[in-house]
Amino acid sequence: MTRTIVLDLAVGSSRSAADAIEIAAVARDTGVTAVRLLDGDPDDVLDTTVVAAHLAGRFPESHWIVDAPTTHNAPYNLARRVLSLDRATGGRTGLALRAGDGDEVSEATVPDRTATARHRRWAEYAGVLTGLWESFPAAALLGDQATGVFAESTLIKPIDHEGRFYRVAGPLDGPSSPQGRPVLVADARDDLDWADVVAKADAVVVSRAQAPEAAARLAEAFERVGRRRADIAVLGRVELPADDTTAERTATRLADWAERYDFDGLELVPTGDHDRLLALLRALVPRLGPSGGATLRAALGLPEPIGAGS
Template sequence: MSTAVQLALGVGVPDPHRSDGPTVVSLAAARTIAAVAEQVGLAAIRLVDGGPSGRTLDPTVVAGYLAGVHGGVGYVTEIPTTRHAPYNVARRVLSLDRATAGRVGIALQAGQGDEVSAVTAPVPDATDPTRRWTEYARVLTRLWESFPQSALIGDQQAGVVVDTARVTPINHEGVFYRVAGPLDGPSSRQGRPVIVADLGALDATAVAESVDVVVVDRSSAADADATVTEALGRVGRSRHDVALLGRADLAGYTPATAGTYGDELRDWAAEHRLDGVELVAKGGSDAIVTALRTVVPRLTDPASTPATLRAALGLSEVAAVLA
């Protein structure tokens, strides 16, 4: 059985004196890694956000560049709620998703607000980052569903380009955001970009309504399936609607143990009912490439080329409407 694999990687200015988080590689090295990822059947590369320090490049810019040369792999861009208005993020990420024919996702990070949204925030003194994440994700999904592809008519004889009756404002007013919508462009091949959430910083209840992929640390994997299943059931969703990935560090990996490590990850995923693995890049770019070539084929089926990121993660090729 094929196991979905995602690689967490930073792209920007490498710092040999820092060992926290995924390895950060240059853009040229990232291009090489993306080429190998495409060859071995990786579901996605998760492009981490280095925050305001500027250690990494903007993940959406990097995703656009890499997808232009290696479009057979998905790209998940980390974006925090901090500094980013949800309408702007929805437009930017959906545009990238359309350009890649449905191979883009967003790993939404819990944080604070942004100057644009603060001006019209319904409750200006609200600060809870978890509640903000939940509302932000809801706004994203509703915006991505506000202009369905079916609204594009393109009837030259009748002079009708868009059926405006199918393009609907979301008219959202919550605690943190007031967003009317709709978006000014249609949904993508996979319906809407994938939303990824990390358990730990967030809990299953907070993300259940809108999430497509849940990532859990290895230490918490044993109970993750039951926890996520219960949370989804409370909002009327099924465990089949969400992919559960376990995070595994490549720090202890060596080429000599590639087979053992790959088999261990496959058995670990099966034991805890995980749908896949998120490998955290460690070491230099050469070590990452070697790991992809030796470990990932033990988990995936390189001969299979799913049409969308959703399909690569074991989800339905086109997302069901959540609104």
């Protein structure tokens, strides 16, 4: 059985850009479905969208998930950056939106200054992102030189969002991507409302500690929201062992764990030094039977997003 295999990668003080290139090459060669570029302290980690653009130029057939928190990221600016990356990579990009605080741009016009709950901010932010990503459908882009018409303006619609945390008019200034819009990933470690995850996200990452309760919580959320299980990819997050001596046994154990909790795949967290990580990836990943596809959405086995073709 093929599964989604996502590899975590933090580029900065702990792993250099040169190391990242070597890891990304092995990830490509072993069939890793996507590389998730982790965000963190600016002194420790480079901007994930910049790193993704750099790596995607070298490995155009690979898929990328960039981390970004709500903190210090205005929704319009982040939506534009990620969609630009998604178009540049031919629909091979996703965003893992992390729950956080606000940003300097949005705080200047925040509708409700008493609103502070991070999980509520995440839900509103996620809705703004998807609205913006679908505000300029690809069908609107005409580029008709004979008539001089660049786009069908009636298809481009502002989202005119006004919520507790954000005011965003939109639309974006560029069309949707080959996969409709970037894949939106939720991380359950952020203590999000499961109903918000099911309603807003295309994929969710569940930690080992959360695994026993995830199936029941998700089932309840699917019933509340009215979406199908097949609409979302559920990934189990697990640390890799520090060596490559038990790759076959580790692959069997991870596959059994994923099946037990009905995960669609795994997110692998590297441990150990650089050379051992490369050896382990070469030994382990092919045994897990990773999935692939022309776009990240296809590689995750996800349906086309509602509204993407309108």
